[in-house]
Amino acid sequence: MAKPLRSIDWKSERPNSARTFATNGAVDRIKIVGTYNYNHFTESWYTAPLKGEKPTWAKIYVWNSPFGPYLSASAGRPIYDAQNRLLGVADADIHLLKLSDFLRGLDISRSGQVFIVERDGHLIANTGAEKPYTLINKEIQRLQAINSPNPIIQSIAKYIQASNGFQTITQDTHFQLEIQGERYFVNVTPWQDQYGLNWLMVSGVPETAFMAQINANTRTTIALCLSALAVASVLGVFTSRWITRPILRLIQASKAMASGNLNQSVETSNIRELNILSNSFNHMSGRLNELFTALEHSKEELENRVEARTAELKTTLKELQRTQSQVIQSEKMSSLGQLVAGVAHEINNPVNFIHGNLNHVQECTEDLLGFVQLYQQQVPHPPAEIQVAAEDIDLEFLQDDLPKMLASMKLGTDRIRQIVLSLRNFSRMDEAEYKAVDIHEGIDSTLLILQHRLKAKPEQPEIEVVRDYDRLPLVECYAGQLNQVFMNILVNSIDAIEENNAKHTYQVLKDNPGRITIRTAVIDAMWVEVTIADNGGGIPEEIQQQIFDPFFTTKPLGKGTGMGMSISYQIVTEKHSGKLECVSTLGEGTEFRIRIPLRQQVM
Secondary structure, three states, X not given: OOOOEEEEEEOOOOOOOEEEEEEOOOOOEEEEEEEEOOOHHHOHHHHHHHHHOOOEEOOOEEEEEOOEEEEEEEEEEEEEOOOOOEEEEEEEEEEHHHHHHHHHOOHHHHOOEEEEEEOOOEEEEEOOOOOOEEEEOOEEEEOEHHHOOOHHHHHHHHHHHHOOOHHHOOOOEEEEEEEOOEEEEEEEEEEEOOOOOEEEEEEEEEOHHHHHHHHHHHHHHHHHHHHHHHHHHHHHHHHHHHHHHHHHHHHHHHHHHHOOOOOOOOOOOOOHHHHHHHHHHHHHHHHHHHHHHHXXXXXXXXXXXXXXXXXXXXXXXXXXXXXXXXXXXXXXXXXXXXXXXXXXXXXHHHHHHHHHHHHHHHHHHHHHHHHHHHHHHHOOOOOHHHHHHHHHOOHHHHHHHHXXXXXXXXXXXXXXXXXXXXXXXXXXXXXXXXXXXXXXXHHHHHHHHOHHHHOOEOOEOOOEEEEEOOOOOOEEEOHHHHHHHHHHHHHHHHHHHHXXXXXXXXXXXXXXXXXXXXXXXXXXXXXXXXXXEEOOOOOOHXXXXXXXXXXXXXXXXOOXXXXXXXXXXXXXXXXXXXXXXXXXXXXXXEEEEEEEEOOOOOO
């Protein structure tokens, strides 16, 4: 049943300046139900607009009205006549308890908490069932947010109060907070207008509200990664056989020629580079047959000559043998160059495909193994069928060996990619046109690829990366090759830091973590300079003179080819007409300076 309607009016004269009327459904006054004294000249809704001489919001007030507790925000405006004489004040109240009802209807209120506070910390409205006021001796008293009976609102308010207070927040603020054993994501937004309203809107959402979709995405990701692994494995096997069969035929023919059977011919291949190599091999075989035929003919003629020409025939024979060796060596080098270029080109794509999916496979495998471990913890005594299946597949060995297999596969693909990349750069098979690019994007992409090397490990904390970027214009360069330079230098910096970290305890490393500093700047409006510095162990002075030499490396056998810095120096100095310098102090660290022109001079 609907409550009866009432209306209130008041006048300036007292006593009984305010009267309460009962009304009907048409809001017609029926009778007076109560009278009381009310001095509106002292109320903030009346005095505030007069004091400011403009429309303004008055201070929020509480009132135990005949209709029940009343929490109101008043907006008042002074009214003047043509002679600028005050006629009165027009006022409108907002029932703030209705604002709490509105907040409870928001979607976010189903899982989180939303509340509004003044800058002094008093509650205005909230999504909880708790009121933003309390009754003390039948008197209404407004609540501070830090005293709210709602534990979530109270915890968030206390955290804000302890973090410089409500008055200091001038822009959107985000933070995380542990409340009752659960993480909450909190957002604080200032809200103010030109008429004096200055509130803070605070929302807190538990982490569990986000996890349902994340778990569904995780299962989808696992399924996709397993499918990608299967496809990559099948393609890898097929591609390996497709490439190796023509190469095996070449090897067998080469062995036969080395054994003396020069009449060899190799079938052509569907791979363009291997087809060129096969044609070159067949041409070499034919040439060798011709040369040996000529040699045999010469020997027959020598046998018929007199003894006086024996020395001349021996000299001719030696010349023919030397020519034969030169031809073989020349043909082998030509064939080897074509073979290297072709193999590098054909291996690069499948290896990159396999390598690119190994990271996802490894992550998914770790997640899957973690899920199995969690299941074992939660269900220590599974059904007999599951126990038998676990014994049949040797689950404990599988959990231990599978990550090792993936790590070995990743190490192998890393090694292959490095070798292929080195061969392609030295043989100049990866040429491209100059283009204007954002250097910072290349650096950030390289750091993203190396993120697994930078993150914390059980034996050492995370390697810090400090970016000190200047505002750079677009730079004309070979973007891919310049990224390779960044990769080589950053990998060397990480290796130097890890080698230096091995000499110290974890606590020492925590107090003095490894750090890589990357600075960019424009020099003389014509050059861009990229500086990459680390705080590793440094490079001895006698080694600094050799770091750009081909095949020079201080790393253990199998860990480095000695070609990375040589290729980087070639890319910077020859391809970009720039400079690559190394400055290092033993025990303090190493700094590489890359300087290239903003615009390349096209010849």
